[in-house]
Amino acid sequence: MDKILVIGAGGQLGQCLKVVAERRGITEIVFPAEQDANILNAAGLKDLLSKEQPVYVINCAAYTAVDKAEDEVDLAKAINETGAAHLAAACLASNSTLVHVSTDFVFKGNEVKLLKEDDQAEPINVYGLxxxxxxxxxxxxxxxxxxIRTSWLYSEYANNFVKTMLKLGAERDELNIIADQVGTPTYAIDLANAIFDIIASSSNAYGIYHYSNEGVTSWFDFATAIFNISETAVKVNPIPGSAYPTKATRPAFSVMDKSKIKTTFNIDIPYWRDSLVECIKQINK
Structure with a gap:
């Protein structure tokens, strides 16, 4: 496989890419330390790419604290917009292809329909914008x-909803979880596999693609599944989002249509609950 460079290697997706690369026997891949791949340092990025000469660059670096972004607008903008621009410019200079990870939060999510890549993006929070x-x-x-837009990312690495629920479930008898926000969880290991499938295809079908696991669920049903699979005894109460106000507004329905990525790259996408079973198995190891 062509040489790959991963930006944001220390984060959740970066760690999953590392694991999947090992499983797939991908050796021509570089995971630079954060100080050597600072997305805010345009000159540093150009130097790094010119030194490494990757054919593909995967950008996992992002500001993802959705509620904090409402206060830290400049920082979120610097990382998510300016940083992405720096990296794209560095890729252009080194003739590299960029795989850039984005989010379902670019959509308003106010109607019940599968979101396609060319649907109008209308973010309702700073992070999405x-x-x-x-x-x-x-x-x-x-x-x-x-x-690649993805949603509700979780894995055995870093901080995420699954690990938080397992921790809270072990500490408490009862939890209130929002039931009127609907989407699809995505196991970051599956997303990492999909990214490598795209690279392995050597395709130049550039553009925007949607990737999450298959199926539809609410945060309440997702939490319930986590406790069922992990055999954690905790009472889960469904509550409306209005009962748990957050700084940032969330899309009510953000289920993405994945037919484009499936047909273009012949990718087989696992059902969300099957992947959740696998993740919890890995966490228990």
């Missing part, structure tokens, strides 16, 4: 790009 601006920066700077 900065990620959309990052997509635009990538697309306008670098023709050779794959933008």
């Amino acid at each position: 900065t990620k959309l601006d990052g997509e635009k920066a990538v697309a306008s700077t670098l023709p050779a790009h794959f933008i």
